[in-house]
Amino acid sequence: MSQTLEQIAQTLHETAQGGKRVQLIYAFNGNGKTRLCAAFKELIDPKAEDRPEDHRPKVLYYNAFTEDLFYWDNDLQGDVERKLKIHPNAYTKSAFQDLGLDGSVVTTFQRYTDPNLTPRFSHDFSEVTFSLESGDDESIGNLKISKGEESNFIWSVFYCVLDQVISVRSVPEAEDRETRQFDDLEYVFIDDPVTSLDENHLIDLAFNLAALINQAPEGLKFIISTHSPLFYNVLHNELKLGQKGKKEGCRLLEQLEDGTFRLDIKHGDANRSFSYHLYLRRLLAEATEQDKIERFHFMLLRNLYEKTAAFLGYQNWGDLLDTAEGADAPGGKRGYLNRVIQYSSHSNLSGEQVREPTTQEKQTVKLLFDNLITNYGYRQQEPRDG
Numbered sequence: 001m002s003q004t005l006e007q008i009a010q011t012l013h014e015t016a017q018g019g020k021r022v023q024l025i026y027a028f029n030g031n032g033k034t035r036l037c038a039a040f041k042e043l044i045d046p047k048a049e050d051r052p053e054d055h056r057p058k059v060l061y062y063n064a065f066t067e068d069l070f071y072w073d074n075d076l077q078g079d080v081e082r083k084l085k086i087h088p089n090a091y092t093k094s095a096f097q098d099l100g101l102d103g104s105v106v107t108t109f110q111r112y113t114d115p116n117l118t119p120r121f122s123h124d125f126s127e128v129t130f131s132l133e134s135g136d137d138e139s140i141g142n143l144k145i146s147k148g149e150e151s152n153f154i155w156s157v158f159y160c161v162l163d164q165v166i167s168v169r170s171v172p173e174a175e176d177r178e179t180r181q182f183d184d185l186e187y188v189f190i191d192d193p194v195t196s197l198d199e200n201h202l203i204d205l206a207f208n209l210a211a212l213i214n215q216a217p218e219g220l221k222f223i224i225s226t227h228s229p230l231f232y233n234v235l236h237n238e239l240k241l242g243q244k245g246k247k248e249g250c251r252l253l254e255q256l257e258d259g260t261f262r263l264d265i266k267h268g269d270a271n272r273s274f275s276y277h278l279y280l281r282r283l284l285a286e287a288t289e290q291d292k293i294e295r296f297h298f299m300l301l302r303n304l305y306e307k308t309a310a311f312l313g314y315q316n317w318g319d320l321l322d323t324a325e326g327a328d329a330p331g332g333k334r335g336y337l338n339r340v341i342q343y344s345s346h347s348n349l350s351g352e353q354v355r356e357p358t359t360q361e362k363q364t365v366k367l368l369f370d371n372l373i374t375n376y377g378y379r380q381q382e383p384r385d386g
Contacts, residue, residue, distance in 0.1 A: 002258070066158060118139075152197070280304045
């Protein structure tokens with residue numbers, strides 16, 4: 001049934017009030033995710049000229065408008081004083097002036113990027129500069145960071161605010177909370193925080209976000225939309241949305257030809273709903289062909305083995321290793337399992353240092369990926385578009 005975004009926003013609200021604490025939405029780019037976020041915010045907490053100064057927000061949201069609060073002054077004349085400007089509004093005021101989260105933002109940002117890449121805020125929090133520090137008291141200042149690093153910085157601000165919200169709201173008695181500004185907060189709406197992120201940072205972000213949501217008190221409801229099958233799948237699994245009674249929280253948003261929209265309930269993870277296994281196959285094929293295997297590819301490989309085993313009726317995904325080259329050698333199959341399990345076990349503490357895979361371990365990914373494609377019925381040629 002086709003609906004307007006306002007009607008879909010109402011549906012999400014009613015579903016949440018009916019007991020769905022987390023709703024996860026997949027939509028291809030250009031299908032209205034950001035507009036849905038805006039419509040939902042307007043439904044729950046509309047702007048009004050007569051709002052009191054002490055108005056407490058009912059919706060905390062992250063979307064393209066959040067990112068637009070941060071913009072570059074590239075010093076086009078001198079090409080020296082490059083600054084990321086921060087537009088002052090209630091959100092940025094709350095993050096920096098009221099809550100004093102600048103130190104936490106720096107720590108979180110460095111955890112996602114580089115411990116030596118250091119943001120420095122101005123005294124009034126109207127701008128931030130970036131420098132690359134070294135261990136010998138030398139630094140390279142006023143850097144123009146990459147788009148991915150910029151996305152990480154903006155997300156780090158939101159993540160620290162959300163972390164503070166959950167910490168404050170976890171205190172049962174409102175009178176005992178360190179701040180009352182989140183007392184009326186009902187919803188957190190997060191729209192596609194993974195733009196410009198590589199898969200490694202995307203997985204870390206998804207794990208950390210899921211950990212926060214799992215810690216949140218019952219009074220907070222979450223709506224998350226994304227165009228990334230990988231991000232969708234990690235959240236689906238970490239939030240256990242496939243368990244009985246939670247399936248209705250997974251949805252697919254589509255824009256129809258007449259400009260209206262449809263929000264369908266989806267059962268299962270992105271593999272079942274959006275051909276996620278083909279997406280995993282493509283990522284692994286690209287990594288092996290280009291010799292760009294990183295530690296997160298072990299997680300993707302294990303995920304693809306699990307899905308293939310389930311589809312073919314195997315009780316254990318490790319059974320598919322029997323056909324891999326060298327699996328019949330002493331310790332062969334067990335060695336493969338140990339490597340894959342070691343590197344596919346992600347910690348929610350993404351700041352933990354994990355060494356990069358060795359040449360032999362990278363060869364393991366290629367060998368086991370080839371084993372799947374060759375021996376378990378995958379088509380040797382990708383279907384043509386259209």
